[in-house]
Amino acid sequence: VGFSASDIVQGYATLASSLLERWNGLAADASRKFDAGEYDCESAANDLATSASLATEGIALWAEEMLKAASAFAGPGPSIVTSEPFRAPAGATLELAGPLTKGPTLDELPVSVVHLQPSQLSATETEFTLCVDAAGHRGATYFGTVNALTKTGTAPVSVWITVP
Amino acid sequence: LTELDAIVGIYGAVDEAVQSDSDARARVAQLLPPYRDPDVHWYGDFVRWLSEERGVVAKRSESRFPALADALEQLGGGAAEGRMRARRMFAIAVAIRAFPEIGEPESALGSATVRALASPPSVEEPSATPAAEEPSAPPRADELSAPAGAEEERSAPAPAGVAHGGRRLQELLADNELLGGANGTRVLKLSTWWDQVVATALSEGVIPDGVGLRPMPCSGRVLTVPGVAGPVAALETQFQTDEVGFDAATRFIEPVNWKTCMPNFWCDMELTGRGVLPVLYRYHEVVSSDCKAGRGAPFRAETDLLFNFRWLPDEEHAEVALANYQLSDGRPLPDDLIRVDEGTVLVSKVGPGQTPLSITTTKRIQFSYPFSSEAIALIMCALGYADLAGQLLYCAATRGNAVGSGTDFPGESAPSAAGAPGPGAVNATTPAPGAASAAASSQVGQLVQDAAGVWARFLRQGASAIERGAAGGPAGGSGVAGEAPEA
Numbered sequence: 167v168g169f170s171a172s173d174i175v176q177g178y179a180t181l182a183s184s185l186l187e188r189w190n191g192l193a194a195d196a197s198r199k200f201d202a203g204e205y206d207c208e209s210a211a212n213d214l215a216t217s218a219s220l221a222t223e224g225i226a227l228w229a230e231e232m233l234k235a236a237s238a239f240a241g242p243g244p245s246i247v248t249s250e251p252f253r254a255p256a257g258a259t260l261e262l263a264g265p266l267t268k269g270p271t272l273d274e275l276p277v278s279v280v281h282l283q284p285s286q287l288s289a290t291e292t293e294f295t296l297c298v299d300a301a302g303h304r305g306a307t308y309f310g311t312v313n314a315l316t317k318t319g320t321a322p323v324s325v326w327i328t329v330p
Numbered sequence: 331l332t333e334l335d336a337i338v339g340i341y342g343a344v345d346e347a348v349q350s351d352s353d354a355r356a357r358v359a360q361l362l363p364p365y366r367d368p369d370v371h372w373y374g375d376f377v378r379w380l381s382e383e384r385g386v387v388a389k390r391s392e393s394r395f396p397a398l399a400d401a402l403e404q405l406g407g408g409a410a411e412g413r414m415r416a417r418r419m420f421a422i423a424v425a426i427r428a429f430p431e432i433g434e435p436e437s438a439l440g441s442a443t444v445r446a447l448a449s450p451p452s453v454e455e456p457s458a459t460p461a462a463e464e465p466s467a468p469p470r471a472d473e474l475s476a477p478a479g480a481e482e483e484r485s486a487p488a489p490a491g492v493a494h495g496g497r498r499l500q501e502l503l504a505d506n507e508l509l510g511g512a513n514g515t516r517v518l519k520l521s522t523w524w525d526q527v528v529a530t531a532l533s534e535g536v537i538p539d540g541v542g543l544r545p546m547p548c549s550g551r552v553l554t555v556p557g558v559a560g561p562v563a564a565l566e567t568q569f570q571t572d573e574v575g576f577d578a579a580t581r582f583i584e585p586v587n588w589k590t591c592m593p594n595f596w597c598d599m600e601l602t603g604r605g606v607l608p609v610l611y612r613y614h615e616v617v618s619s620d621c622k623a624g625r626g627a628p629f630r631a632e633t634d635l636l637f638n639f640r641w642l643p644d645e646e647h648a649e650v651a652l653a654n655y656q657l658s659d660g661r662p663l664p665d666d667l668i669r670v671d672e673g674t675v676l677v678s679k680v681g682p683g684q685t686p687l688s689i690t691t692t693k694r695i696q697f698s699y700p701f702s703s704e705a706i707a708l709i710m711c712a713l714g715y716a717d718l719a720g721q722l723l724y725c726a727a728t729r730g731n732a733v734g735s736g737t738d739f740p741g742e743s744a745p746s747a748a749g750a751p752g753p754g755a756v757n758a759t760t761p762a763p764g765a766a767s768a769a770a771s772s773q774v775g776q777l778v779q780d781a782a783g784v785w786a787r788f789l790r791q792g793a794s795a796i797e798r799g800a801a802g803g804p805a806g807g808s809g810v811a812g813e814a815p816e817a
Contacts, residue, residue, distance in 0.1 A: 245556050268654045269638035270607050301556045305564055305694040306654040307674040309642055324643030326650065328674055330553050330566040330692040 207281040207297035210246050245301035248283075249327040251293040258287050258314035258321070260294055266308035266327065273304045275327075282312065300329040332620045333414060334594050334714070335394075335628055336401035340421045341712035342373035343398035344428040357427035360509060361420070361520065362711065364552060364704035372705035379699040380629060383667060394628035395619075398429065399439060406445030413542045413592065413724045417714055420524075420547040422447060423503040433504035435497050447503075448496030449538055495536040502527050502536075521546050521569075542724035545569040548711035550691075554703040557694060562670050563703035565716040568690040574726040575684030579677045580651040581736025582725040585613050585637060588718070591725035595714055597621035602634070605658075609742050611637045612658050615671075619713065629713065631667040634658035644743035650678040651739050662698075670696035675718060691718045 254260060260282045265274040281297040294312075309326040348355035349371055359365035377395070396404060410418040422443055426433040434440040502508065508526055510518045518526070524546035531537045550565040582591060589596040598616035605612060613635050620627035636658040642650035656672035673693035680686045693716050695706060710716040729735035 269640070270609055271605075272610075272638065272654070272656075302558060304558060304656055305555065305672050305674065305692050306656070307652050307676050307690075309640060309652070324649075326642055326652070326676075328566075328676060328690055328692060330551075330555060330564040330694075 206299060207246060207248075207283070210248070210297065211283055245299050247298045247300050247327060247329050249296040249298075249325065251295050252312070252323055252325050253292050254287060254294060254312070254314035254323050255316050255321060256287055256292050257289045258316045260285050260287065261313045261315065263311040263313050263322065266296075266298075266310040266325070268304065268306035268308050273306065273308075275300065275303060275308050275329075287314075296325060296327045298327055298329065303329060305329055331394075331396055331404065331628070332594060332622075333405060333408070333410065333418070334619045336396055336404040337417060337421045337714075338619055338629070338712045339395035339401035340398060340425050341708065342377070342395055343401070344424055345371060345373035345708065347428040351428075354428045358424055361424050361427060362548065362708065364707050367704060370702065370704045370708070372701060372708045375699065375701065375705065376709060379697070383665075383698070398425070399442065402432070402439060402442035402446055406442050406448075409449060412728070413714075413717065413720050414594065415537075416543045416720065417547045417717070418446065419499065419503060419527075419543075421712075422500070423527075426500075426504045433500060435500060440500070443500050444496035446496070447499040449536070498534060498536040499531055502530055521549060524549075541573075541727050542720070544571070544573075544723070545720055547714070547717060547720065550707070550710075550716050552703055552707035555694065557670060557696075559670070561703075562694050562696045563701075563706040564673075564692060564694045565707060565710055566690070566692045567716065567719045568688065569719065570680060570686050570688050571723060572686040573723060574687065574730050576648075576651075576677065576679050576687055577684060578730025578736075579687055579689070579722065579726045580739040580741075581730065582722050583651055583653050583675055583677065583739055584639070584737045585615075585635070585653075585655075587725060587736055588721065591721040592714065592717075594621065595619070597630075598632075605636055605638075609638050611639070611740070613637060617713075617715065633661050633666060633668045633671060635671065639739060639741040641739075641741040641743050645741065646743075648741075650676060651741055652676050667698050668695070669698055670694055675722070677722075689719045689723065691716070691722075693718070 262277050262280055262282065265276045266280060267274045275298055279299045283295050283297050284291070285294075287294065298308075307326050307328045309324070312323045312325050314321045314323055344358055348358050348365060352368070355365050355368065364370050380394075395401075405418060422432065426443075429439065431437045432439045432443050435444055505527075508518075508530075509523050525544070528537075528540050528543045532540050537543075545567065549569075550567040553564040553566065554561050555564045581587075585599045586601060589599045595617055596615070597618045598614060600614050601611060602614045603612045604610060614632070615635055616630070616632040618627040618630040620630075624630075634657070635655045637653055637655045640650075640652045640654075641648040642652060653675040654672075655674070657668075657670065662669050671694070673691065676688075676690040678688045678690075680688050693710075695710065695715070697706070697709075701709065725736070
């Protein structure tokens with residue numbers, strides 16, 4: 167089966183239009199949340215996943231660029247920060263042992279602003295990240311402990327996150 | 331005036347030039363992205379601010395930093411050493427975009443630039459005459475990018491080695507093809523461009539070694555963050571290296587080493603006491619563009635910083651060495667130029683061994699003048715204030731294995747994890763997209779604009795490819811759409 171050049175161009179335009187509309191929809195929704203001060207770690211995680219999904223429907227080169235944009239977007243407000251991945255036993259339930267601190271008597275990130283993503287690892291998952299709303303906190307690397315609870319016991323995991 | 335004053339003067343001349351020349355601004359923005367904003371400027375305000383702080387009402391023309399020609403002549407008076415080599419090269423690369431004649435060896439500015447970029451005779455061509463006296467013939471155009479040309483360069487005699495080295499480096503820094511195409515569409519990431527410039531210069535023998543040249547100067551990401559007392563500029567630099575091991579790198583984190591590693595900016599970093607707890611350290615910091623000039627330096631500031639140091643998860647199982655700092659109690663004083671100064675230096679293992687390493691530095695800074703975040707980023711670039719990562723790497727690479735070099739990292743073990751280290755960080759070399767520390771500064775509107783721009787470019791180039799394909803010609807155009815300018 168052969169395709170004419172016009173078929174290819176038409177398909178290309180349709181694909182482009184669809185992806186662009188959906189990307190703009192995502193961005194507009196995020197923009198609304200951002201302006202309303204509603205953007206948080208959950209929004210960031212969801213939008214990153216959606217961006218990745220959209221990008222996989224495009225082409226690899228565009229996907230790379232979209233993911234780069236989404237990376238900046240995923241912390242969309244200046245205050246949302248995501249850590250590097252940490253490792254814990256598969257299937258563990260994760261709990262912060264306490265606030266993250268930049269040092270004794272110095273600034274802390276209370277448990278309420280630190281989100282574990284995910285907080286429950288599946289049977290095949292061994293990685294998690296921290297997401298923090300660091301608005302009003304100092305620029306520093308905060309550190310602390312996450313307890314990984316499994317049927318066999320509790321394993322403390324040393325964690326840290328850099329707030330620029 | 332010092333080499334650093336000259337570099338600030340060069341960046342200042344660039345800043346003034348791009349205010350009235352949008353084409354020059356676009357070219358400069360290829361290397362300094364804050365200039366993508368047509369309103370970004372800093373030098374005039376910077377000069378006025380420093381003058382007013384001295385109680386002098388100065389005009390822009392009364393800058394105490396040298397003008398462009400004087401700055402280049404000054405740099406030509408001596409070869410750069412250490413990390414300053416990289417800073418000098420990058421400043422000239424930026425200046426070439428603003429003042430194309432700097433890239434022309436026969437022009438007055440160009441010949442000064444050749445001398446400024448030349449390596450010392452002792453490391454390149456012992457019998458060579460000084461650059462200004464015996465310039466060599468320029469290499470052929472096909473030598474500029476072809477690997478075969480590099481081979482010829484190595485095997486050919488270099489009767490005017492010093493001049494040739496400077497001239498060749500000048501060409502490499504001016505080469506828009508290396509940067510990603512003469513048509514203005516940048517294909518490469520800036521860090522990749524810089525690595526290629528360095529690698530080519532090394533392979534052709536026009537620089538003696540690559541020590542201190544990475545990471546690319548002024549490569550930090552600028553953010554505007556909601557600080558404790560309102561919005562503040564933050565710069566973040568992160569890179570990986572296998573040039574030094576973890577143990578060696580940690581010996582240069584303690585701030586007293588900063589003065590050793592970059593004596594032309596950190597005039598003093600003295601331990602003056604401890605905080606309310608013994609794990610807190612207070613240092614007095616004096617930074618200046620001319621340490622010997624004292625209070626007569628064009629730029630000089632001082633403050634007190636409170637540090638704490640940590641091994642993570644603990645010293646015995648250390649994966650991370652961390653230093654956090656912030657202004658000490660009692661600062662800022664009413665007349666202090668520095669109102670906010672806080673951040674982190676984090677050296678972490680990427681795998682189980684001593685190398686590779688990931689080095690992350692962040693710095694929030696606010697001066698007593700309301701510069702924009704972009705302006706602060708450019709000031710920090712000119713001064714090298716946020717180049718801690720580059721300094722640390724240079725120091726560790728050159729001195730890390732010498733007995734007595736550096737200082738023991740005064741880290742404590744994190745109490746919550748001590749004695750029971752967990753599995754720890756993955757230290758993935760290829761973290762999931764978006765998972766890298768990602769405080770976002772991008773305004774949403776800017777993001778949408780960027781995305782639309784990328785998409786439009788992709789559409790144009792894709793359509794062009796289809797047209798060419800349909801016409802039976804080569805289906806070019808790919809490979810560009812996905813490569814966008816760095817944030």
